[in-house]
Amino acid sequence: MQALTFERFGGPDVLEYLELPTPPLPAGAVQVRMGAAGLNFADIYRRKGNYVLHGKPPHIGGYEGVGTIIAVGVGEGVDGWQVGERVGFADVPFCHATRINVPVDHALRLPQALNDVEAASILLQGLTAQYLINDSVQVRAGDRALVHAAAGGVGQILTRMLVARGAQVYALVSSAHKQQIALKNGATAAFTYQQDWVAQIAALTDGGVEYGFDSVGITLQQSIDALRPGGRVVTFGMAGGEAPAISAYHLMMDSKGVVGGDLWTYLNSGAARRERAERLFASWQNGEFALPHIETFPLSEGAAAHRRLEDRSFAGKIVLLNEQD
Numbered sequence: 001m002q003a004l005t006f007e008r009f010g011g012p013d014v015l016e017y018l019e020l021p022t023p024p025l026p027a028g029a030v031q032v033r034m035g036a037a038g039l040n041f042a043d044i045y046r047r048k049g050n051y052v053l054h055g056k057p058p059h060i061g062g063y064e065g066v067g068t069i070i071a072v073g074v075g076e077g078v079d080g081w082q083v084g085e086r087v088g089f090a091d092v093p094f095c096h097a098t099r100i101n102v103p104v105d106h107a108l109r110l111p112q113a114l115n116d117v118e119a120a121s122i123l124l125q126g127l128t129a130q131y132l133i134n135d136s137v138q139v140r141a142g143d144r145a146l147v148h149a150a151a152g153g154v155g156q157i158l159t160r161m162l163v164a165r166g167a168q169v170y171a172l173v174s175s176a177h178k179q180q181i182a183l184k185n186g187a188t189a190a191f192t193y194q195q196d197w198v199a200q201i202a203a204l205t206d207g208g209v210e211y212g213f214d215s216v217g218i219t220l221q222q223s224i225d226a227l228r229p230g231g232r233v234v235t236f237g238m239a240g241g242e243a244p245a246i247s248a249y250h251l252m253m254d255s256k257g258v259v260g261g262d263l264w265t266y267l268n269s270g271a272a273r274r275e276r277a278e279r280l281f282a283s284w285q286n287g288e289f290a291l292p293h294i295e296t297f298p299l300s301e302g303a304a305a306h307r308r309l310e311d312r313s314f315a316g317k318i319v320l321l322n323e324q325d
Helices: 041-048 116-136 153-164 176-184 197-205 220-225 248-253 270-285 299-310
Strands: 002-006 016-019 029-039 065-072 086-089 099-103 144-147 168-173 189-192 209-214 227-235 257-260 294-298 317-321
Touching: 002 299, 016 299, 029 116, 029 299, 041 299, 065 099, 065 116, 086 116, 116 153, 116 270, 116 294, 116 317, 144 153, 153 168, 153 176, 168 176, 168 197, 176 189, 189 197, 197 220, 209 220, 220 227, 294 299, 299 317
Parallel strands: 144 168, 144 209, 168 189, 209 227, 227 257, 294 317
Antiparallel strands: 002 016, 029 065, 029 099, 029 317, 065 086
């Protein structure tokens, strides 16, 4: 098989497209010829060395993708799958390769209405947006919500889902161009990080929002300041750097709260994965959110794809394609 790999941490230049042995198929899994794999900021953080990596180099990134079953293993659960069937997944490592073994309790059936590239563009980020507003907190019609990085992959889907629920979204983005994207997705107002967005949100909402969704990290204290008394911030990323220490005393004074968010907490069984994916696909089919702007790159040009995702002007989703075999 071929794979997009790195042996040392650094910029996109450390990535290499290599021929590697195809891993043997274990029990309870299916082997998949990859068609499309999502590229996410977590893959950039791994490449840079921000995450602990297990195993020996060369390391392979990727957790989200779609492909076709080419072999079925033995063991419990495999009888429900067959060669030639299309399968998706959101939490199987090492998928930036032309072959991958997918445990059957991680395998997802996909609606015919979504092609491989489209499915790979919404699985991980759509499931993230879904748990944020249903599990971390429960957003209701009439609530007001602050969404960081609102023109990004999670941010765009999250904004659409919140608006569909009847919530008002106050979006934060990095440029005037991305402000227009957030407003097009239904945000009530959109601000750049260069503005005094805490004061502006307070003025527009008569005191602050009920919920904040912060994927930036270093902005956590400002997100708390943008809450009204009794509000909650969900912190679920560190795109801008590690979050600062927070005063429990100041949280207590206004009955505010900070909730940590991680998708893997909720994708904790085969049944949970299937149920959440089915709800996500139904949400898309019902028009509650739209597919993001998608750009594709051959897996062999993965370094260029990483550079594009790191380009601050980019808004949308990057998908890597297996064009080799």
